[in-house]
Amino acid sequence: MKKIILTATAIILCVSVINAQKVVCKIKGSDTCLPLSQKLSEKFMKKYAGSSISVTGGGSGVGISALLNSTTDIAQSSRPLSMDEKLKLQEAGKSYKQTIIAYDAISFIVNPTNGVNQLTREQLEGIYTGKIKNWKEVGGADMTIVVYSRESSSGTYDFVKEHVLMKKNFASTCMLMPATGAIVQSVSQTKGAIGYVGLAYVEKNVKALKVSYDKGKTYVAPSVANAKNKTYPITRPLYYYYLNSTEKTILPFINFILSAEGQQIVLTEGYVPIK
Numbered sequence: 001m002k003k004i005i006l007t008a009t010a011i012i013l014c015v016s017v018i019n020a021q022k023v024v025c026k027i028k029g030s031d032t033c034l035p036l037s038q039k040l041s042e043k044f045m046k047k048y049a050g051s052s053i054s055v056t057g058g059g060s061g062v063g064i065s066a067l068l069n070s071t072t073d074i075a076q077s078s079r080p081l082s083m084d085e086k087l088k089l090q091e092a093g094k095s096y097k098q099t100i101i102a103y104d105a106i107s108f109i110v111n112p113t114n115g116v117n118q119l120t121r122e123q124l125e126g127i128y129t130g131k132i133k134n135w136k137e138v139g140g141a142d143m144t145i146v147v148y149s150r151e152s153s154s155g156t157y158d159f160v161k162e163h164v165l166m167k168k169n170f171a172s173t174c175m176l177m178p179a180t181g182a183i184v185q186s187v188s189q190t191k192g193a194i195g196y197v198g199l200a201y202v203e204k205n206v207k208a209l210k211v212s213y214d215k216g217k218t219y220v221a222p223s224v225a226n227a228k229n230k231t232y233p234i235t236r237p238l239y240y241y242y243l244n245s246t247e248k249t250i251l252p253f254i255n256f257i258l259s260a261e262g263q264q265i266v267l268t269e270g271y272v273p274i275k
Contacts, residue, residue, distance in 0.1 A: 029063015
């Protein structure tokens with residue numbers, strides 16, 4: 001009888017633990033984070049029955065606006081909150097938490113047929129501000145440069161503007177794309193194209209360029225290893241933002257991401273673990 005009671009108690013405790021881990025939430029925002037959030041949520045939902053996590057992209061700015069409007073539980077972002085966004089949250093009486101879930105290396109990609117394999121930061125700035133218009137100006141073929149960029153709601157757009165263009169404006173001739181996948185597709189189909197994407201989006205149908213931040217002395221390729229050892233110069237953290245009022249309901253998922261299991265998924269998916 002005692003054994004039966006103990007077994008029943010153990011089952012109840014086990015069920016209680018599983019229910020405590022159950023998470024129902026919405027994630028919205030950064031296209032860079034999108035594939036990672038999808039994979040993490042898929043693994044979490046398989047592990048904890050009854051969980052339901054929906055993930056959509058749209059850009060970091062879109063996710064943060066959704067958090068402000070209470071239409072998402074988590075805003076995924078490839079940039080920190082702006083001062084304006086912080087003020088809006090404060091004015092709305094919404095205190096929030098910031099969690100770094102992974103790191104990323106921004107990769108500049110070209111068509112595989114392009115003979116150029118590396119560029120300096122200054123050359124990238126020249127291309128994206130419109131000063132450099134032909135590949136022959138940077139050691140390539142006599143071919144017009146077709147420049148692709150994310151649109152302004154993207155956190156990657158903001159990061160590139162600040163850390164590659166040194167806060168200079170993008171040229172009006174840049175073609176602004178609504179999603180990262182669209183940049184990969186366009187570059188793969190256009191011989192003279194260049195674009196920028198998160199490391200996890202680099203596929204075989206495009207070529208990632210080596211980049212120099214010391215005026216051409218050393219060029220480093222974007223990779224998980226080079227991002228981890230901090231030799232690749234264009235790396236950044238990826239964030240989750242969520243309100244203090246909903247923290248308890250989503251904390252099991254956050255803890256899962258930060259666990260050894262979650263960070264192994266980060267690595268497997270082509271992102272850089274936080275440790």
